[in-house]
Amino acid sequence: MNTSQDTIYAQAYENISDFQFDEKVAGVFNDMIRRSVPGYGQIINTLGDFANKYVSTDSNIYDLGCSLGAATLSIRRHIDNRNCKIIAVDNSESMIQRCRENLSAYVSETPVDLVCGDIRDIKIENASMVVLNFTMQFLAPKDRETLLSSIYKGLKPGGILVLSEKLNFEDESIQSLLVDLHLDFKRANGYSELEISQKRSSLEHVMKPDTLEQHEARLKKQGFKHFNVWFQCFNFASMVAIK
Numbered sequence: 690m691n692t693s694q695d696t697i698y699a700q701a702y703e704n705i706s707d708f709q710f711d712e713k714v715a716g717v718f719n720d721m722i723r724r725s726v727p728g729y730g731q732i733i734n735t736l737g738d739f740a741n742k743y744v745s746t747d748s749n750i751y752d753l754g755c756s757l758g759a760a761t762l763s764i765r766r767h768i769d770n771r772n773c774k775i776i777a778v779d780n781s782e783s784m785i786q787r788c789r790e791n792l793s794a795y796v797s798e799t800p801v802d803l804v805c806g807d808i809r810d811i812k813i814e815n816a817s818m819v820v821l822n823f824t825m826q827f828l829a830p831k832d833r834e835t836l837l838s839s840i841y842k843g844l845k846p847g848g849i850l851v852l853s854e855k856l857n858f859e860d861e862s863i864q865s866l867l868v869d870l871h872l873d874f875k876r877a878n879g880y881s882e883l884e885i886s887q888k889r890s891s892l893e894h895v896m897k898p899d900t901l902e903q904h905e906a907r908l909k910k911q912g913f914k915h916f917n918v919w920f921q922c923f924n925f926a927s928m929v930a931i932k
């Protein structure tokens with residue numbers, strides 16, 4: 690997968706525009722997300738292990754907000770001989786193009802339907818696994834419940850949703866501690882103060898994290914029987930919900 694270095698916010702801009710998953714971001718996204726999200730690599734690898742345990746024969750797997758296809762690739766490596774299909778969706782043309790190239794670099798018997806479209810318009814059906822890996826935080830808060838309701842309806846009994854998100858914390862001391870630790874993580878990965886602060890401004894109106902309590906309440910309201918965080922590092926977590 691492409692590893693061009695993310696220097697998007699390295700120069701000083703007079704006006705910071707809202708963050709978009711455009712051509713520029715898609716070109717450096719693999720580097721950007723690995724240097725920005727603590728635990729990203731482990732989460733991607735573990736999605737394959739979840740798939741191995743939960744994907745049933747003749748079912749569908751959905752990767753919603755697939756970006757360059759990292760989650761799809763990890764899952765696909767673990768589900769041979771199950772006659773499944775992966776539906777990978779993203780509304781960024783640039784991401785989808787690169788994703789197509791990344792997928793074609795590996796041979797697999799599991800077909801992938803690569804859809805350039807809005808995840809809010811996708812019908813989920815016959816699903817044994819749905820992945821939202823750092824995608825839901827970019828939806829307007831009012832649309833999150835509707836999306837989860839459609840995922841819940843489309844999951845087979847016993848099916849799994851893996852939901853990874855940046856988190857907010859109501860306790861202000863915890864919020865500032867975990868945000869500081871995340872900023873240190875970014876510094877340790879070579880981002881300058883300028884890059885960090887310009888990216889924060891660009892994400893401000895675009896990415897709206899929820900608290901863990903909001904996630905749990907919303908998932909339980911849809912009917913998910915089982916819920917837990919399976920991974921957390923600082924203010925980033927990955928949750929599982931089982932129907």
Ligand SMILES: C[S@@+](CC[C@H](N)C(=O)[O-])C[C@H]1O[C@@H](n2cnc3c(N)ncnc32)[C@H](O)[C@@H]1O
Binds near residue numbers: 722780781807823
């Ligand atoms: C942080 S990235 C996801 C990373 C990816 N899941 C991974 O594991 O590498 C968020 C992705 O969601 C996509 N996205 C955001 N809102 C979307 C929407 N409403 N419909 C489809 N894709 C969306 C963006 O284009 C972007 O590629």
Ligand SMILES: O=C(O)C(=O)C[C@]1(C(=O)O)C=C[C@@H](O)C=C1
Binds near residue numbers: 722823896
């Ligand atoms: O919070 C940040 O600083 C981030 O950069 C996080 C985050 C994410 O969680 O998706 C935001 C945008 C990019 O997709 C990569 C990482």
